[in-house]
């Protein structure tokens with residue numbers, strides 16, 4: 257392939273300093289080019305996407321040879337600092353979406369080398385359908401993060417109405433929406449925030465495994481985010497089992513008094529939630545008694561979650577979804593729960609393994625690769 261109108265990616269600042277050129281600031285992604293005679297500075301300045309390669313070669317005649325220019329451009333392209341301004345954006349995106357996701361695209365461009373397309377990441381997000389179970393403290397923040405990222409289709413499930421006491425942490429709602437259905441308020445909020453997203457509101461109180469199955473069957477999705485907390489002692493198991501059966505990746509998390517945690521289940525690959533419970537109850541048999549008590553007495557969590565705690569956990573969870581779905585980094589929660597202590601920001605990991613005795617996940621095949 258040939259680069260037509262080379263452009264230094266917008267994500268990188270260009271500093272033409274005495275005797276050196278710095279591309280990109282910060283520790284993570286800067287390179288420096290020694291330029292004691294100052295002859296590469298004009299080349300770098302012409303890599304603005306407005307000039308084609310032939311014009312650049314003509315412009316710099318006498319200062320740099322064609323070979324020097326070609327080699328310089330090739331190096332910057334291979335190292336991931338250049339893109340071709342002549343390549344149009346895919347027609348799947350409207351002009352409005354390109355502006356909305358401009359900074360996302362800048363970020364994605366930093367993941368690309370050579371001729372890899374920054375648009376492919378955003379396109380994948382646009383074609384993704386997430387089912388979000390729970391629009392409470394974590395759920396409303398996850399919902400916002402998904403809408404910011406440009407997830408094209410969100411189905412959100414909740415049954416509650418907005419209460420004033422929710423407003424210390426549930427960012428989708430406001431004082432004037434108190435008393436209204438959360439799903440309906442969320443639908444309006446997301447329609448205002450990002451009208452390019454398909455948002456389905458399902459007002460339903462989940463009360464059985466069969467109902468989770470039904471939601472997933474009537475809303476075929478790519479990813480499930482489970483942040484609903486009722487009925488406690490049941491819903492985690494139901495969602496886990498329904499996701500395992502349908503081979504849907506599951507991301508979950510919760511906030512306690514001092515800490516928050518997130519975990520994921522990738523059917524056919526990682527241990528499932530039930531494996532985690534089996535392992536935990538084997539190590540601490542008294543937990544079985546506690547789970548049984550919670551189930552038979554209908555105990556629910558006494559909520560003491562702060563806004564920043566919910567936001568923190570939600571955004572950790574959203575980043576984990578991004579890592580997994582776009583394959584930009586390994587899962588941090590692969591066979592382990594990540595726990596963060598809000599007082600110290602100390603992170604701890606609780607490892608769990610696939611259990612041979614787990615009746616839920618034992619016969620499930622790996623999720624097929626889809627690009």
Ligand SMILES: [Zn+2]
Nearest residue numbers: 528531614617
């Ligand atoms: Zn299992």
